[in-house]
Each structure stands twice: as C-alpha cells, then as structure tokens.
Amino acid sequence: xxxxxxxxxxxxxxxxxxxxxxxxxxxxxxxxxxxxxxxxxxxxxxxxxxxxxxxxxxxxxxxxxxxxxxxxxxxxxxxxxxxxxxxxxxxxxxxxxxxxxxxxxxxxxxxxxxxxxxxxxxxxxxxxxxxxxxxxxxxxxxxxxxxxxxxxxxxxxxxxxxxxxxxxxxxxxxxxxxxxxxxxxxxxxxxxxxxxxxxxxxxxxxxxxxxxxxxxxxxxxxxxxxxxxxxxxxxxxxxxxxxxxxxxxxxxxxxxxxxxxxxxxxxxxxxxxxxxxxxxxxxxxxxxxxxxxxxxxxxxxxxxxxxxxxxxx
Amino acid sequence: xxxxxxxxxxxxxxxxxxxxxxxxxxxxxxxxxxxxxxxxxxxxxxxxxxxxxxxxxxxxxxxxxxxxxxxxxxxxxxxxxxxxxxxxxxxxxxxxxxxxxxxxxxxxxxxxxxxxxxxxxxxxxxxxxxxxxxxxxxxxxxxxxxxxxxxxxxxxxxxxxxxxxxxxxxxxxxxxxxxxxxxxxxxxxxxxxxxxxxxxxxxxxxxxxxxxxxxxxxxxxxxxxxxxxxxxxxxxxxxxxxxxxxxxxxxxxxxxxxxxxxxxxxxxxxxxxxxxxxxxxxxxxxxxxxxxxxxxxxxxxxxxxxxxxxxxxxxxxxxxxxxxxxxxxxxxxxxxxxxxxxxxxxxxxxxxxxxxxxxxxxxxxxxxxxxxxxxxxxxxxxxxxxxxxxxxxxxxxxxxxxxxxxxxxxxxxxxxxxxxxxxxxxxxxxxxxxxxxxxxxxxxxxxxxxxxxxxxxxxxxxxxxxxxxxxxxxxxxxxxxxxxxxxxxxxxxxxxxxxxxxxxxxxxxxxxxxxxxxxxxxxxxxxxxxxx
Numbered sequence: 150x151x152x153x154x155x156x157x158x159x160x161x162x163x164x165x166x167x168x169x170x171x172x173x174x175x176x177x178x179x180x181x182x183x184x185x186x187x188x189x190x191x192x193x194x195x196x197x198x199x200x201x202x203x204x205x206x207x208x209x210x211x212x213x214x215x216x217x218x219x220x221x222x223x224x225x226x227x228x229x230x231x232x233x234x235x236x237x238x239x240x241x242x243x244x245x246x247x248x249x250x251x252x253x254x255x256x257x258x259x260x261x262x263x264x265x266x267x268x269x270x271x272x273x274x275x276x277x278x279x280x281x282x283x284x285x286x287x288x289x290x291x292x293x294x295x296x297x298x299x300x301x302x303x304x305x306x307x308x309x310x311x312x313x314x315x316x317x318x319x320x321x322x323x324x325x326x327x328x329x330x331x332x333x334x335x336x337x338x339x340x341x342x343x344x345x346x347x348x349x350x351x352x353x354x355x356x357x358x359x360x361x362x363x364x365x366x367x368x369x370x371x372x373x374x375x376x377x378x379x380x381x382x383x384x385x386x387x388x389x390x391x392x393x394x395x396x397x398x399x400x401x402x403x404x405x406x407x408x409x410x411x412x413x414x415x416x417x418x419x420x421x422x423x424x425x426x427x428x429x430x431x432x433x434x435x436x437x438x439x440x441x442x443x444x445x446x447x448x449x450x451x452x453x454x455x456x457x458x459x460x461x462x
Numbered sequence: 463x464x465x466x467x468x469x470x471x472x473x474x475x476x477x478x479x480x481x482x483x484x485x486x487x488x489x490x491x492x493x494x495x496x497x498x499x500x501x502x503x504x505x506x507x508x509x510x511x512x513x514x515x516x517x518x519x520x521x522x523x524x525x526x527x528x529x530x531x532x533x534x535x536x537x538x539x540x541x542x543x544x545x546x547x548x549x550x551x552x553x554x555x556x557x558x559x560x561x562x563x564x565x566x567x568x569x570x571x572x573x574x575x576x577x578x579x580x581x582x583x584x585x586x587x588x589x590x591x592x593x594x595x596x597x598x599x600x601x602x603x604x605x606x607x608x609x610x611x612x613x614x615x616x617x618x619x620x621x622x623x624x625x626x627x628x629x630x631x632x633x634x635x636x637x638x639x640x641x642x643x644x645x646x647x648x649x650x651x652x653x654x655x656x657x658x659x660x661x662x663x664x665x666x667x668x669x670x671x672x673x674x675x676x677x678x679x680x681x682x683x684x685x686x687x688x689x690x691x692x693x694x695x696x697x698x699x700x701x702x703x704x705x706x707x708x709x710x711x712x713x714x715x716x717x718x719x720x721x722x723x724x725x726x727x728x729x730x731x732x733x734x735x736x737x738x739x740x741x742x743x744x745x746x747x748x749x750x751x752x753x754x755x756x757x758x759x760x761x762x763x764x765x766x767x768x769x770x771x772x773x774x775x776x777x778x779x780x781x782x783x784x785x786x787x788x789x790x791x792x793x794x795x796x797x798x799x800x801x802x803x804x805x806x807x808x809x810x811x812x813x814x815x816x817x818x819x820x821x822x823x824x825x826x827x828x829x830x831x832x833x834x835x836x837x838x839x840x841x842x843x844x845x846x847x848x849x850x851x852x853x854x855x856x857x858x859x860x861x862x863x864x865x866x867x868x869x870x871x872x873x874x875x876x877x878x879x880x881x882x883x884x885x886x887x888x889x890x891x892x893x894x895x896x897x898x899x900x901x902x903x904x905x906x907x908x909x910x911x912x913x914x915x916x917x918x919x920x921x922x923x924x925x926x927x928x929x930x931x932x933x934x935x936x937x938x939x940x941x942x943x944x945x946x947x948x949x950x951x952x953x954x955x956x957x958x959x960x961x962x963x964x965x966x967x968x969x970x971x972x973x974x975x976x977x978x979x980x981x982x983x984x985x986x987x988x989x990x991x992x993x994x
Binding site for chain 2: 302
C-alpha cells in the first residue's frame with residue numbers, strides 16, 4: 150500500500166511536467182498580447198513595446214521557458230502580469246471559495262443522489278424509478294447557467310430567501326457563508342445528482358440480484374438493512390469512482406457557476422487570466438488543477454480498499 | 463420513500479430554512495456604497511496605464527490641480543489661484559490651504575512637480591506639454607511654477623485633463639518611481655483612502671472616506687467642485703461581471719449602483735419603481751471605426767473616403783444601442799456640443815449615401831483586396847458594430863473578411879503593423895469616452911505622424927500635424943476654435959477614421975441613492991445613501 154502510494158505520487162511528476170510544457174507552449178502560440186491588455190486603449194505601440202520588454206516577453210520562447218521553469222522547480226509560480234501579485238497568493242485567495250463550492254456541491258449531490266439511486270433500484274420499474282430517470286435526463290440536459298438564472302429568479306428575486314450573488318468567507322461566519330453558497334451549490338449539484346443517482350441505481354440494481362441479497366432477505370433482515378448494509382456497500386466501488394471523477398471535474402467546472410453568482414474563486418480567476426492573457430496565472434492554475442485531478446484519482450483508488458477488502462495494492 | 467423524505471428533511475430543507483431565517487444579511491451596511499464598476503480593477507497606477515478602471519481608481523484617492531466641469535470648462539481644484547505672464551511663458555500656481563496626503567504630510571509644490579514629470583513621460587497630452595516646458599520649480603511649499611520655452615495654449619487643458627492619463631498628484635517619493643514601473647504605494651490627497659489590505663483583485667476594492675479632506679466650496683460639476691463624501695465606505699464589486707446578475711443584484715438590494723448598464727436591461731430597470739437611471743453625462747461616448755493606413759486598400763485616401771461615405775451613423779447606433787433616447791448621430795470627430803465640437807468638412811459622412819460610396823470606390827481604383835475587419839465577440843458594448851460595418855462596406859462594393867476573435871486578441875493584433883494577410887488588420891471598431899477625443903490634442907487619431915504615430919492605424923498627414931502644432935501654440939479661444947475646425951475638415955478630407963455616432967452609456971442605481979451630478983465619467987463623491 151505504502152509503495153503503491155509512493156509510486157503514484159512519483160508518477161504525478163512526469164504528468165505535471167508534460168502539462169507545464171504543453172500549457173506554456175500553447176499559451177505562447179495563442180493570439181493576444183498581455184502587454185496590449187495592460188497598456189489600455191489609448192496606449193501607443195511604443196508604450197506597449199516597453200511593457201512587453203518589462204514583462205520579459207521580448208525574450209525568446211526557450212529563454213522564457215527556462216526562466217519560468219527554473220522558478221517553478223523552487224515552488225515559485227511567478228508573478229501575475231495582470232495583478233502584479235504572486236500567483237501563489239492569488240491562488241491562495243481564490244482557493245477557499247472554489248473548494249467551499251465544490252465541497253458543498255458534492256455533499257448535496259451525494260446526500261441526495263445516493264439515497265435516490267438506492268430507492269430507485271429498490272423500486273425498479275415503479276413511478277419513483279421512472280421519475281428519477283426523467284429527472285436525471287433533465288439534470289444532464291439543462292445548462293448550468295439556465296438553471297442558475299431560474300433559481301435566482303425563483304429563490305432570490307421572488308421568494309427573497311437567498312442572496313443573488315457574492316461570497317462570504319467562512320471566517321466571517323458559517324451562516325453567511327452557507328447563505329451565499331447554497332444556491333450556487335444547488336445549481337451545480339443538479340448534474341452531479343443526476344449522474345451519481347444513475348450510477349448508484351445501476352450499481353445497486355446489479356447487487357440486488359445477487360445471491361447474498363436473497364440470503365439476507367431469507368434470513369428476515371429488515372429491507373433498510375439489506376439495502377444499505379448489503380446492497381449499497383457492495384455497490385460502493387463504482388459509486389466512489391463516479392463521485393471522485395465528479396469532484397475532479399467540479400474543481401475545473403465551476404467557471405460558469407462562479408461567473409453567474411459572482412463568486413471570486415479559481416474558475417473566475419482562470420477566466421480573467423485567459424481574457425487578460427495573464428500567462429503566469431493561467432499556467433499556475435492549470436498546474437494546480439492537474440495536480441488536484443491526479444490526487445483525487447489516487448484517493449479514489451485508495452478508497453477501493455476501504456469499500457472492497459478484496460482489493461489489495 | 464421514507465428514507466428519501468427523512469434524508470431531505472434532515473439535510474437540504476434545514477439548510478434552506480436556515481438561510482430563510484437570516485434575511486437581509488447583505489443589507490446590513492448603512493453607510494457603505496456598493497458599486498459594480500464596468501470592469502475589473504487590476505492596475506493601481508493610473509499613470510502607468512490608460513485603462514479607465516485605473517483612472518476611476520485614481521479619482522477615488524488622488525486629487526487634481528484642475529478639473530473639467532460638466533460643460534467641458536477647465537476649473538481649479540487643488541489650485542487656489544494662478545497667474546500667467548504677459549508672454550504666456552511663466553505660469554505660477556498657488557495651492558489651496560489644507561491639502562494633505564493620506565499619510566498626514568502636506569501637499570507641496572515639490573510633490574506636484576514630481577507628479578507632473580512622471581505623467582509627462584506617459585500621457586500623450588502630458589508629453590506634448592513637456593515639449594514646451596523648460597523647467598518647473600517650487601519657490602515656496604504651496605507654490606509651483608512652470609517655465610515654458612515658448613507660449614502654448616493648452617497648459618490648463620492639460621493640467622485639468624479629465625481622462626486617461628489624468629495628472630493625479632502623488633507624494634514626491636511615490637511620483638519619483640520610474641514612469642515605466644508601477645507604483646507600489648497608493649497614497650493620494652483625494653476624498654477617499656484606499657484600503658490596500660482589503661483589495662482582492664477580481665473580487666473587491668475598498669475605499670474609506672478621507673475625513674481630513676477639505677472640499678472646495680463650489681458645487682460638484684464634472685471632475686471639479688466640492689468633493690463631498692457622505693458615506694463611510696465605498697466597495698467596488700469586481701466579481702460581479704455578468705450583466706443579468708448585476709441587474710438581479712441591484713433589484714435585490716445587494717448592490718447600490720451599476721456603473722454600466724447593458725442596453726438590453728435599460729427598459730427593465732427604467733420600469734422598476736425601486737430603481738433609477740441617473741443622468742451623469744452631458745456628452746456620453748462615441749463609436750469609431752479606425753482604418754489601417756499602412757496597407758492597401760486603406761492606404762489610399764479615396765478608398766477610405768468611400769468607406770466614410772458608406773458609414774451612415776444611424777445603422778450602427780440602431781444595431782448596437784437600440785434605445786432611441788440613448789443615441790444621436792453627430793458627424794463630429796470632437797463630439798457635438800463640446801468647445802471644439804466642429805462638423806467642418808463632414809458632409810461626406812453627414813450626407814452619406816450608398817450611391818456616393820459606390821461611385822467613390824469605383825473612382826478610387828480599389829482592386830478588390832478583401833478588407834479584414836476584426837470583430838470582438840466577447841465585448842457586448844461594441845460587438846454588433848463590425849457586422850454593420852461589413853454589411854455597409856459590402857453594399858458599397860468592398861470585399862469583406864469579417865474575422866471573429868475575443869477582445870484581447872483584437873487588442874494584441876491591432877498593435878501589429880504587419881500586412882493583414884500576415885496577421886495584421888484593416889479595420890477595427892471601438893468606443894471612446896468623450897474626454898478622450900474632444901480635444902484636438904488629446905484625440906489620439908489627430909496624431910498623424912504615420913508609423914511614428916502612437917495610435918493604431920498609423921495615419922500620416924503633415925497638414926494635420928502642422929495645424930495641431932499651431933493649435934498647441936494658440937493662446938486665444940477664437941484662434942483655437944478656427945484651427946480645430948481646420949483640423950477637423952482636414953481629418954475628414956483624408957479620412958483618418960470614421961466617427962459612428964454618440965450615445966449615453968446608462969448607469970443604474972437604487973432609488974435610495976441620491977446626489978448624482980453630471981460627471982461625464984465615473985466619479986463617486988457627493989452621493990448619499992438613504993440613512994447615511
């Protein structure tokens with residue numbers, strides 16, 4: 150297990166290296182000039198050239214890469230062209246909103262989707278099962294921004310229950326934090342509820358046909374116990390996989406939600422950085438996303454041992 | 463089913479209920495003015511960049527020697543009195559009493575001189591002024607003098623310049639920063655102090671009332687007059703960028719002012735009894751199409767004239783703005799109603815018609831080179847203009863290559879002087895705030911030095927440069943007006959660019975905000991919030 154963990158951790162290094170090189174080169178090949186963005190509309194071409202030199206963009210691409218990579222290996226992601234702030238500081242400022250949103254989304258999704266999936270499998274073919282299937286199709290089909298606007302109109306503007314936008318840090322109080330995050334998290338969770346519920350249903354449905362379930366029922370166990378302790382527990386591996394993938398996708402997939410709800414998270418930072426051609430920030434954020442993605446996959450793999458004792462690394 | 467109900471009743475619904483039980487959390491701030499600016503604030507040095515957001519940040523924390531009032535007249539601001547020698551070469555200025563930087567130190571003539579020197583290295587009008595300046599000195603702490611090599615007629619216009627780059631006054635130690643490096647400290651003597659520790663790029667910027675600020679006694683007007691602050695704190699919401707979300711937040715009372723209301727939302731806001739659309743501008747903004755003078759076909763003045771004749775303003779305004787009461791046609795490159803708002807020589811466009819455009823194009827020898835128009839797809843404020851331009855040019859007989867891209871790609875590409883088929887361009891369309899184009903000196907399109915010239919498009923015309931030089935030296939208004947007319951007529955003759963009409967960019971606010979006045983920009987003093 151320890152060797153497996155160490156080996157997987159080491160395997161992240163070449164992945165991150167490839168990502169670093171690809172992102173660096175792709176950004177340099179993308180049209181657009183950070184210096185022109187910074188200079189403003191009325192700036193002259195000479196002023197833009199001066200800013201470009203100041204940013205080091207007048208150097209050759211290999212030279213720029215060498216400087217950036219040299220800093221990267223020391224843990225320095227460089228300074229944002231746009232904000233003139235260390236990229237690590239920027240990411241630090243934006244991490245909490247995104248992690249909060251992703252965590253609450255996944256909590257809501259799991260708490261709603263897993264029971265729904267289990268019950269749908271239990272009542273296979275019944276109205277609840279059909280309703281769940283219909284809901285999941287709907288959940289997959291509605292674009293996040295449409296759902297967001299509908300929920301804002303209903304919950305915030307008509308009912309006045311929750312704020313339209315913004316984010317409060319958890320240090321400002323749990324309740325304001327929750328109040329600002331609930332609607333975005335519900336918005337974002339719908340698609341994951343649909344996904345996790347479908348996988349749970351399929352997985353539990355498969356286990357419900359197993360001999361040990363029939364045996365458990367024959368022993369006279371309560372249906373609830375059969376469903377949770379026997380069916381769900383044995384169906385957990387694919388569910389854990391899809392939840393893990395969901396978390397990884399969420400980290401990078403919060404862009405639209407953060408934009409509509411004006412949450413100053415990593416998604417918003419990424420959009421701003423791309424629009425401003427803020428190369429160091431884009432590189433830093435993508436490296437972070439890649440690292441998180443790899444780590445979540447690792448944790449999912451490790452979770453299999455917990456859910457299925459037969460699995461050994 | 464019971465499992466589901468119990469689960470829901472124990473998790474989701476209590477969370478919702480909890481939230482419902484906490485109404486109005488965001489509204490619990492009495493004297494905080496919450497503003498949604500038109501864009502993100504990234505650069506805190508308003509001299510280093512010409513970005514409007516940095517300029518607006520500057521107005522919050524810095525003061526200016528002079529300002530421009532709502533009728534485009536220059537008025538004193540930090541200056542109490544001034545004299546001008548008979549030969550117009552020596553200007554002596556006395557500063558107002560009580561001017562103090564946020565760090566408690568008094569504003570002195572030395573601070574002013576250092577600030578003007580740095581500004582003069584970055585700003586186009588400042589650079590022009592510095593070509594006349596022999597030296598500056600400060601004989602007493604509250605006095606400074608400008609010695610000119612020869613008379614020039616735009617000293618006050620330059621010092622009172624209301625838009626980027628504004629000559630904001632900073633402490634000498636900050637103003638001595640290399641003009642090509644951004645300043646690190648943000649201390650001014652303006653009506654607000656900047657809360658650096660609360661500034662989160664892309665999230666919010668916070669300004670506190672400067673209790674020590676002594677406003678002028680005159681009523682506020684433009685960037686002049688009394689800068690009274692009636693709120694304790696101003697917060698710029700930099701995260702709220704989605705137009706619909708902005709309006710939702712305004713309706714819900716989560717923000718107080720939207721600086722730039724989308725035209726699509728104008729009628730909605732107007733119809734809402736809790737909201738208002740305050741008048742803050744007399745002149746608005748101007749749309750403009752800029753030709754690239756370096757490459758064919760627009761290296762030929764006759765081809766540019768054909769395009770100008772095709773560009774009737776109404777179609778652009780109708781497509782982009784749509785709300786009749788918010789726009790007007792005006793064939794002036796210097797904005798109708800301003801001191802130099804000439805229409806001289808503009809008949810070609812003012813009386814434009816497609817037949818004339820077609821005839822001009824035929825007579826020009828146009829060889830069918832496709833015209834590359836850059837269309838920014840992500841900038842709602844101008845994204846429809848290129849479509850109209852393309853259609854009108856096609857009707858006139860041009861071949862058009864309309865290329866879609868994001869604004870930042872456009873901004874990068876327009877700085878390239880390469881041929882259009884090698885990554886360059888023929889035309890882009892943009893919008894200017896009045897004060898960036900109303901002066902024949904500040905208007906970047908009037909710098910017609912060709913490739914040496916600062917602004918994209920690189921027009922070449924010696925006659926305009928000669929007139930511009932005379933304008934700079936003219937010291938009486940009738941002469942300046944006459945020269946402005948001549949420049950305007952010449953600019954139309956050589957078709958430097960095409961003005962595409964003027965419009966008001968509406969601002970939206972909640973009804974409990976009062977004290978709006980004509981600023982012709984984005985200025986946030988004199989505003990009162992009900993209860994504060």
